[in-house]
Amino acid sequence: MEWIRLIGIMIVIVGFAMKLDSILIVLLAMIATALVGGLGIGGLLETLGSSFVANRSMAIFILIMLVTGTLERNGLVQAAGSLISRVKGATPGKVIGIYGVMRGFFAAFNVSFGGVAGFVRPIIIPMSIGAVESKGAEMHPEHLEQVKGMASGMENVAWFFCQVLFVGGAGAILVQSTLADLGYDVELLALAQKAIPVGIFAIIVGIVYYNWRDRRLMKRYYSNLKDKKGDA
Amino acid sequence: MSFFTSADFTLGQKLLEVIFIIMGLVTLYTAFKNFRDKNNDEPLATALFWGLLGIVLAFGRWIPDKVNGLIIILMTIPAILGKVKAGTVEKPTELQMEERFQKIGMKIFIPALTMGLFAIIFAIFTDLGALVGIGVGVLVSMILLMVYDRRNTPTVFLNDSERMLSMVGPLSMLPMLLASLGAVFNAAGVGEVTAQLFSYVIPEGNVNVGIIAYALAMMFFTMIMGNAFAAITVVTVGIGAPFVLEYGADPVLIGMIGLTCGYCGTLLTPMAANFNIVPVAMLEMDDRMGVIKNQVVPALCLIVFQIVYMILFK
DSSP, X not given: OGGGGGHHHHHHHHHHHTTOOHHHHHHHHHHHHHHHTTXXXXXXXXXXXXXXXXXXXXXXXXXXXXXXXXXXXXXXXXXXXXXXXXXXXXXXXXXXXXXXXHHHHHHTTXXXXXXXIIIIIIIIHHHHHHHHHTTTOOOOHHHHXXXXXXXXXXXXXXXXXXXXXXXXXXXXXXXXXXXXXXXXXXXXXXXXXXXXXXXXXXXXXXXXXXXXXXXXXXXXXXXXXXXXXXXX | OHHXXXXXXXXXXXXXXXXXXXXXXXXXXXXXXXXXXXXXXXXXXXXXXXXHHHHHHHHGGGSOHHHHHHHHXXXXXXXXXXXXXXOOOOOOOHHHHHHHHHHHGGGGXXXXXXXXXXXXXXXXXXXXXXHHHHHHHHHHHHHHHHHHXXXXXXXXXXXXXXXXXXXXXXXXXXXXXXXHHHHHHHHTTHHHHHHHHHTTTSOTTOHHHHHHHHHHHHHHHHHHHSOHHHHHHHHIIIIIHHHTGGGTOOHHHHHHHHHHHHHHHHHHOTTSHHHHTHHHHHTTOSOTTHHHHTTHHHHHHHHHHHHHHHHHHO
């Protein structure tokens, strides 16, 4: 049975689906595959050692951390908050959209503002509530629930698809090393360049979709308010 | 030492090795600090993990492969047992950050963007590589921060990076372990067997069908595993290489977009708890699936866009 060699793939899928410890899953899959694939313990240690050392560039985030914590200490999140609070004629959809552009741009430079806990909750949600209240309405709880979901969605979409634009990010390095094992040598810069259209498209989809949804929600919950919100 | 004086290696390789040594030293400092930390419940196990990792990062090049392999296996033991802990966390307070912001203001964005900028500049204009660019960018960024505020001493940078590293914990090593898993899969011939299996489903030689299968497999495997990094290793070895790359498609495009196809899966699954479930709790939402529901449409638009993009530009 040749198929026994796929036992590692099975272990990875089942293990992650069962929420076992990720490092344990990878280790088990590695050991099982090495044994059934004829590498033996010696071959396993050798492949593991050489590949881990060859992929040390994936730990470049450790070097980057030399400044991320201190940037935070020196008011990076506050500066970002002050930047986004300059939005004129805000609606929740507009605040989320502009946050998406900002988040995407900075993601391409590997700069994060603390995600949902550090930015969306303390800055984006209060700004959205403020935007509705400035139109003379109390924010409807169901609208607020949707705005929370949309803001988290924009956060994820912008971060995922723009973070790969950072030349030397972990994702691209993993792709580079996976391809190298298969015999294809590729450059980090080239990888990031290929991701540009996807990054731009992701931001546009986020802005258009969340603005459209928010406008419909605004209409549904505050239709008694007679002001036009055609600008988005 | 002979490595650094030898003419057989490029300057870029040597500088990269210097960067690895610095990364290793930061990691060893994390080990040391946690070992002496009275607030760490598992000082010994935590120090063991970071210490062994620091050794492989800094000196792995000069250690035989098999010994490196052994060190890594040893290193995973405290991690698997859940004994790698964060000790004292000296987070800056809201008040401190606000006060610094008043002092420094929007100028803070300059050092923030420096690393990314240097990575691009070095990748385009030098043959030293993007990673050396990041290293120089980090240095420039630190100098700028020191100029802005004299309280940003080298100790502050070191302690802040220790805080971040301890907070992220051993899972930060997962991508490197997954890359090694991919290497083991390859050495064991997993690709050939999967190719045989999938050849019943995917018509041989039809690259477009291969691309669609690869993209969808990335999305679905990521949904099951909750992790695109785990999926890319498995799916590229099993489907990407035999059904797409074999037929001459551009590996840069296929590899990179394959990963982002996986991210579409991340948007759709409660398995990616950090992105989709934890925010529900943090924002006190009523609907446990409230974040995922808001991501369905963008995820589906993106997967279609990416499949078309790969087919058109392969």
